[in-house]
Amino acid sequence: MDVRRRNNVTVTGRADGPVLLLAHGFGCDQNMWRLVAPALAEHYQVVLFDYVGSGRADPSTWDERRYSSLEGYALDVMEICEELGLRDVTFVGHSVSAMVGVLAAAKAPRRISRLVMVAPSPRYIDDDGYRGGFSAEDIDELLESLESNYLGWSAAMAPVIMGNADRPELGQELTASFCATDLDMARVFARTTFLSDSRKDLETVTVPTLILECRQDVIAPREVGAYVRDVIPGSRLVTLEATGHCPQLSAPQATTGAITDFLAAAR
Amino acid sequence: MMCRIDQSEPEPGGKQDADATDAVFTSLLEDSAEELYEQAPCGYLSTLMDGTIAKINTTLLDWLGLARSEVVGRMRFTDLLTVGGKLYHETHFAPLLQMKGEISGIALDIKAAGGRMPALVTSKVKTSEDGEPLLIRTTVFDARDRRAYEAELLRGRRAAEEARRQSEADRVRLQEALAVLQQSLLPAELPVVPGLEAGSYYHTASPDLLGGDFYDLFPLDTGRWAFFLGDVCGKGPQAAAVTSLARYTLRAAALHDADPVTVLTTLNTVLHERYASGDGRYCTAIFGILHPADDGHVDLHLASGGHPSALIQRADGSAGYLPTPGGLLIGVLPRAPFTAARTRLLPGDTLLLYTDGLTEARTGPDRALYGEDALRAFTATQPPTGPKDLITALSGLLTSFGNGLDDDTALLALGVPAPSPTPASADLT
Amino acid sequence: MSALTITARDADTGPVLEITGDLDYETAPELRKAVDGLTVAAGQLLVLDLAHLDFCDSSGISALLSARSLAIERGGHIALAAVPANTARILRIVGLDQVFALHQDAATATTRSSAAH
Numbered sequence: 141m142d143v144r145r146r147n148n149v150t151v152t153g154r155a156d157g158p159v160l161l162l163a164h165g166f167g168c169d170q171n172m173w174r175l176v177a178p179a180l181a182e183h184y185q186v187v188l189f190d191y192v193g194s195g196r197a198d199p200s201t202w203d204e205r206r207y208s209s210l211e212g213y214a215l216d217v218m219e220i221c222e223e224l225g226l227r228d229v230t231f232v233g234h235s236v237s238a239m240v241g242v243l244a245a246a247k248a249p250r251r252i253s254r255l256v257m258v259a260p261s262p263r264y265i266d267d268d269g270y271r272g273g274f275s276a277e278d279i280d281e282l283l284e285s286l287e288s289n290y291l292g293w294s295a296a297m298a299p300v301i302m303g304n305a306d307r308p309e310l311g312q313e314l315t316a317s318f319c320a321t322d323l324d325m326a327r328v329f330a331r332t333t334f335l336s337d338s339r340k341d342l343e344t345v346t347v348p349t350l351i352l353e354c355r356q357d358v359i360a361p362r363e364v365g366a367y368v369r370d371v372i373p374g375s376r377l378v379t380l381e382a383t384g385h386c387p388q389l390s391a392p393q394a395t396t397g398a399i400t401d402f403l404a405a406a407r
Numbered sequence: 408m409m410c411r412i413d414q415s416e417p418e419p420g421g422k423q424d425a426d427a428t429d430a431v432f433t434s435l436l437e438d439s440a441e442e443l444y445e446q447a448p449c450g451y452l453s454t455l456m457d458g459t460i461a462k463i464n465t466t467l468l469d470w471l472g473l474a475r476s477e478v479v480g481r482m483r484f485t486d487l488l489t490v491g492g493k494l495y496h497e498t499h500f501a502p503l504l505q506m507k508g509e510i511s512g513i514a515l516d517i518k519a520a521g522g523r524m525p526a527l528v529t530s531k532v533k534t535s536e537d538g539e540p541l542l543i544r545t546t547v548f549d550a551r552d553r554r555a556y557e558a559e560l561l562r563g564r565r566a567a568e569e570a571r572r573q574s575e576a577d578r579v580r581l582q583e584a585l586a587v588l589q590q591s592l593l594p595a596e597l598p599v600v601p602g603l604e605a606g607s608y609y610h611t612a613s614p615d616l617l618g619g620d621f622y623d624l625f626p627l628d629t630g631r632w633a634f635f636l637g638d639v640c641g642k643g644p645q646a647a648a649v650t651s652l653a654r655y656t657l658r659a660a661a662l663h664d665a666d667p668v669t670v671l672t673t674l675n676t677v678l679h680e681r682y683a684s685g686d687g688r689y690c691t692a693i694f695g696i697l698h699p700a701d702d703g704h705v706d707l708h709l710a711s712g713g714h715p716s717a718l719i720q721r722a723d724g725s726a727g728y729l730p731t732p733g734g735l736l737i738g739v740l741p742r743a744p745f746t747a748a749r750t751r752l753l754p755g756d757t758l759l760l761y762t763d764g765l766t767e768a769r770t771g772p773d774r775a776l777y778g779e780d781a782l783r784a785f786t787a788t789q790p791p792t793g794p795k796d797l798i799t800a801l802s803g804l805l806t807s808f809g810n811g812l813d814d815d816t817a818l819l820a821l822g823v824p825a826p827s828p829t830p831a832s833a834d835l836t
Numbered sequence: 837m838s839a840l841t842i843t844a845r846d847a848d849t850g851p852v853l854e855i856t857g858d859l860d861y862e863t864a865p866e867l868r869k870a871v872d873g874l875t876v877a878a879g880q881l882l883v884l885d886l887a888h889l890d891f892c893d894s895s896g897i898s899a900l901l902s903a904r905s906l907a908i909e910r911g912g913h914i915a916l917a918a919v920p921a922n923t924a925r926i927l928r929i930v931g932l933d934q935v936f937a938l939h940q941d942a943a944t945a946t947t948r949s950s951a952a953h
Contacts, residue, residue, distance in 0.1 A: 167498035278490040281523065285491030285516055356457065358485040358493045383457040383483075385497040389505065616861075619894075640894035642861055686868065686902050691930055713930035735931035739901060744931070763929075776922070814893070 141201070143223040147189040147216055148196040151224070153181030158403065159226050160184045161252075163217065165235030166333040167326075169195025172234060175392035176399075183400065184230075189220055193325030207328055210236070210336055214243035221251045230403060232256040235359070235385065239338040246344045254406060255349040256399055259385050260368055261360040262338040270339070271363045279334045286323075286330050342371040349375040350402040352387060352395065359385040376402065450526070450547030456540055458483035467547055472520025484545065489516040489523055500528075504543070508532045514550065525554035582614045589617055592650045593817075597624050600632050602699045604824050606798035610764065610805050610816040618815025619646035619690070620762045621654050625661075630699060633661045636760035636819045637692030637714065640736075649688040652681065653737075657694060667694045667710030671737060671745045675712065678738030689738040693717055693731070693760055697821065703754055705823050710747040712737040715763055715779065718786055720797060722755025722825060726786040728779065729758075757794050757822035759786065764816030765801070768808045777808070794820035839863065842870045847946035850880030850912065854942075856888035859896030867899040871906050878911030885942040887918035896923075897930065904936065913937070917945040 143149070150170065153160075160180055164172040170188040180186050190197040191213055206212035217240060221229060231252050233241035238260030245252040263272045265279055274282075349372050353365035362379075369377040378398045382391035444451060450467030454460050460482050468475060471487060485493050492515040504510045509531040516523045527548040532540045589611065597605045605624055612618060619639030627633045635657050639649045653674060660673035671694055682688040695709025695717075709717065711731035720726045734746040752758060761782075768777040789800050797820050805812055840863035841856040851874045859867060876882050884903060886892075892900075900916070907914040915937040919927065927933050939945035 167494055172498075274490060282490040282494065285489060285523075356483070358483070358497060384485075384501055385494075386502065389502045638894070640898040641864070642895070687898065687905060689898060689901065713932075715929055733931060733934075735934065736897075736901075739932070739935060744934075763926075 143219050146192060146198045146201045147220055148198070149187065149189045149220060149224070151185065151187050152177065153184050153186040155185060157184040159187060159229045160399075161187045161189075161217070161220070161226065161229050161231050163231065163233040163237035163240060164190070164194065165233075165237045166329050169197075171195070172386065173388055176388045176396050179392070179396045180399065184403075187220070187224065187226065187229075189216075191216055191329070193322065193329050199322060199325070202322075202325055204328055207325070208332055210240055210243055210332060210338065213237075213240045213332075214247065217241070217244040218248050218251070221248065227251055228253050230254040230256060230399075232258060232399065233260070234258040234388065235261065236333040236336075239336070239341065242338060242341050242345055245347050246341070249347065253347055254403070255345065255347055256402065257349065257351045257368065258388060258395070259353060259357055259360050260351060261364050262342055262368065263336075264334045264359075265337075267337075270367070271361060273359065273361045273364065274334075282334060283327070283330055286327055339371070342368060345372045345375075348402075348406050350398065351375055351377045352398055353377065353379050354382040354384060354387050354390075355379055356383040357385050358383075378402075449549070452484065452545050452547070454484050454543045454545065456532075456542065458485055458543075460484060461542065470517070470519045470524060470547075470549070484543075487517050489518055492516045500530075504530050504532065508534070508540075514554070517547065525550040527553070578615075585614065585617055588647060592617075592621050592647060592654060594623050598626070600624070600626075600697075602703075602823065603632070603697065603705065604794045604822050606794040606818075606820045608798050608802045608805075608816075608818040610802070610812065612764070612813055612815050616642045617644060617647040617650075618642055619650050620764070620815045620817035621650045622760065622817050622819040623654060623658065624819070624821070625658060627661060627665050627696065631665070632697045633658075633665055633695070634697065634760075634819065634821060635692055635694040636762065636817060637690050637737075638762040638817070639688065639690040641688075642815070645688070649678070649682075649690060652677070653690050653692065657692070661694070665696050667696065667708055668745045668747050670694045671710050671712045671734075672743070675737045675743045675745075676741075679741055682738065687738060689736045691715075691736055697752075699823075703823070703826075705752040706749070707752050707758060708747065708749045710734065710745045712743065712745050715761065715766060718759040718761070718783060719750065719752070720757040720759065720786050720789065720791055720822075722753055722791050724787060724791050726783050728783065752821075752823050754823045755791050755793075755825035757791065757797050757820050759797060759801075760819045760821075761801075762815070762817045764812060764814035765805065765818070767814065768805075768816075769811040769813075770808060771811075774811060777811075791825070793824055794822040797822075840866050842866060844870065844874065847883065847942075849946045850876060850882055852883040852885055852942055852946060854885045854888065856890075858891040859889060859899060860891060860893045861895040864895040864899035867896075868902050871903040876907050876910045876912040880912045881945070882907040882912055882914045883917055883939075883942055883945045884914070885917045885945075886920060886923065887941065889920055889923060892920075892923045892926070897926065897932070900936070901932075915939055915945045917942040 162173045164170055169190040173188060177186050177188065192201050193207055227250065229252050231241040231244065238257035239262055241255050245255060261272060263270060264274050265272050265276055266274065351365055351368050353362065365377055369375050380387045380391050380394045380398065382394060384390045387395045445465040447464060447466055450470060451464040452460055452467060453462040459480065460478050463475065463478055485496055488496055495515060500510060500513055511529040513528050515526055515528045517526050527550045528545060530543050530545040533542050533544055534540050593609060597607055607622060619642055622636035624632065624634045637653060639646045639653065656674050656677045657670060660670045671692065678688060691712060691714035693709055693711045693714045695707060698706040700706060711734040713734055713736035716728040716730050718726060718728055729748050729750055731746040731748050733744055735743040737743065766777055766779050766782055769775065770777050785804060789797055798818055801818055805816060839857050840859060843854040845852050853870060855867065882903065884900065904914045917939040918941045919938055927936065
């Protein structure tokens with residue numbers, strides 16, 4: 141099996157630099173990192189990929205059973221590390237991917253030696269004293285909206301990006317990426333993302349960990365960041381002056397700075 | 408700005424009309440920009456760059472069921488969205504807006520007073536003169552009707568896809584069943600007959616429709632073999648039922664009395680009685696007996712009921728029909744005439760039985776009938792190297808007909824092998 | 837491929853069906869239905885006028901035989917008129933030229949003298 145093709149792996153940056161593996165979350169693909177990757181590439185070897193079912197990963201390799209649990213996505217990550225012979229990797233995971241990193245690090249601690257969690261959430265649903273930010277009904281509605289809303293989700297984006305003739309750098313690639321979401325696969329990833337509970341897995345983390353949260357996150361509330369810090373011993377929580385759930389898009393410089401500082405201190 | 412009507416030239420309708428028009432326009436003029444903003448048929452809101460709502464119109468507040476004081480300065484745009492809307496906003500809407508400075512016609516769901524409300528959202532970033540982004544202006548259109556329509560389309564598409572999948576699965580299952588059934592109407596493989604060589608071929612015209620062609624070859628008693636090949640009128644399951652009946656009747660009749668005319672007469676009686684009421688079922692068939700003699704030749708005795716004549720390829724390369732004129736389609740009349748013929752197959756001779764799919768095929772650009780003459784000529788050009796070779800050549804011929812061949816076609820060839828050159832004869836050369 | 841059209845008319849000798857188009861697996865049931873709906877009185881002749889028959893396969897032959905059975909069941913006879921060459925050839929191969937009365941055209945078939953056999 142060709143893992144590079146399967147996961148649309150791209151490698152940039154300093155070939156001799158420390159390795160950063162950037163993992164996107166639900167609802168997008170490696171384009172999520174496009175504003176931070178160039179700056180990070182100046183110091184590090186940057187490895188980008190798409191999970192199977194997202195972006196330009198090979199859809200023929202989709203396996204509904206495998207990708208119905210976060211373990212399946214963690215398996216993708218480990219296979220990428222093996223294929224590329226990566227060691228001493230800093231895994232940067234956005235949103236649900238932070239939890240994929242936790243699983244991968246537990247299975248392959250020699251390959252993944254640091255975690256950066258960007259707007260992580262081990263559990264999206266509120267639960268007996270835990271605040272994840274969503275009620276069970278919210279999540280049901282989200283999953284349902286994925287089903288019913290899809291014409292809007294896919295069709296509406298195309299002309300917006302196509303029409304951007306004056307910015308060719310945003311051309312084809314982005315179009316393909318933003319539009320190339322297969323409904324059935326996205327639905328499985330959404331269920332896996334929003335229904336899983338990774339709180340117990342956090343306790344297995346032994347590698348140095350940086351948690352990045354936004355001052356105002358519409359998906360993961362501040363309580364979640366504090367919760368993750370409290371469960372992972374020795375972890376560091378940095379609150380970025382950013383709004384939204386994607387600081388790598390809304391505050392790319394602050395995000396890059398926090399990652400660089402963390403890695404400098406860890407060495 | 409509202410346009411003013413130039414009143415210097417009143418309409419020819421008269422002063423009264425002009426006064427009424429004036430009154431309408433006066434009231435329009437009182438529809439101030441502020442009034443238009445608040446009561447517009449779409450939602451308006453302006454937010455700071457971090458999404459905090461700075462201004463919102465009454466239409467949108469009404470949809471949300473919220474008071475201005477609850478919203479302005481206290482909520483962000485994303486707070487108005489459902490969870491799905493929030494997620495989509497974060498991953499698609501906001502990044503694109505940031506990149507392009509504007510984004511239009513995006514489907515999002517807002518948390519309206521009456522529950523989830525589909526909306527089409529357009530946003531544009533207002534910048535200062537030096538290009539610094541200042542605020543985001545957003546319009547929200549009610550898309551409930553449109554979404555319902557889309558949902559209907561989506562449902563329709565899913566139903567169509569499901570129906571298509573189902574029908575495709577049914578079709579495959581049916582074809583598999585038909586293929587099994589078709590096979591059951593033919594011998595799995597021809598038996599090995601001492602001193603004889605046999606070959607057969609079956610062309611299926613349509614995987615969806617059972618053909619009615621059949622053949623068989625089986626031992627009778629010591630040293631004698633029987634064979635038949637026939638064609639049931641029509642196709643489909645009814646024809647297949649007749650095919651099965653014909654095949655087993657012929658085999659059973661042959662064991663009782665193998666005289667070819669007697670065997671066909673038995674089949675005629677069975678078919679005629681079985682299908683006497685309602686639509687008749689008919690078939691053509693040739694039935695025959697092979698009796699290998701001690702000196703290496705084979706005596707052939709056959710009879711035909713309405714079936715195209717058998718063709719014999721002789722060891723010298725010539726080919727000729729074995730005529731059986733006057734034999735009647737089997738099953739039509741209670742007592743039917745069948746015509747018998749006898750000949751002798753010498754080493755190197757091959758007897759060919761075929762169904763009329765072969766001779767009724769259409770060939771060439773004018774789709775001319777292939778016909779019996781062409782079949783005889785074709786056979787005469789084939790080297791007399793035995794039944795298997797002849798069948799191979801004929802199956803190639805059938806393939807070459809392409810869509811000119813639109814009927815099932817069965818071929819059965821039986822022959823006496825030519826003496827292979829012996830070492831002794833080789834020595835003589 | 838042309839569809840099948842069947843037009844019925846009455847002659848002195850009995851009903852005449854003018855058959856136009858293709859008589860095959862798909863269309864054969866239409867002929868059976870048309871014949872079913874006819875009144876063929878005892879002694880009458882059912883004439884199938886095949887002047888405009890474009891194509892007839894073995895299902896079509898079966899339908900002709902069904903028409904024959906029905907006519908005979910009701911005490912009548914059947915005749916085929918203006919049989920196209922190719923269909924005539926097939927009828928000869930399967931021996932049905934001995935079973936059907938064949939006439940050059942419908943006019944010949946419906947003259948009293950020919951119906952009287």
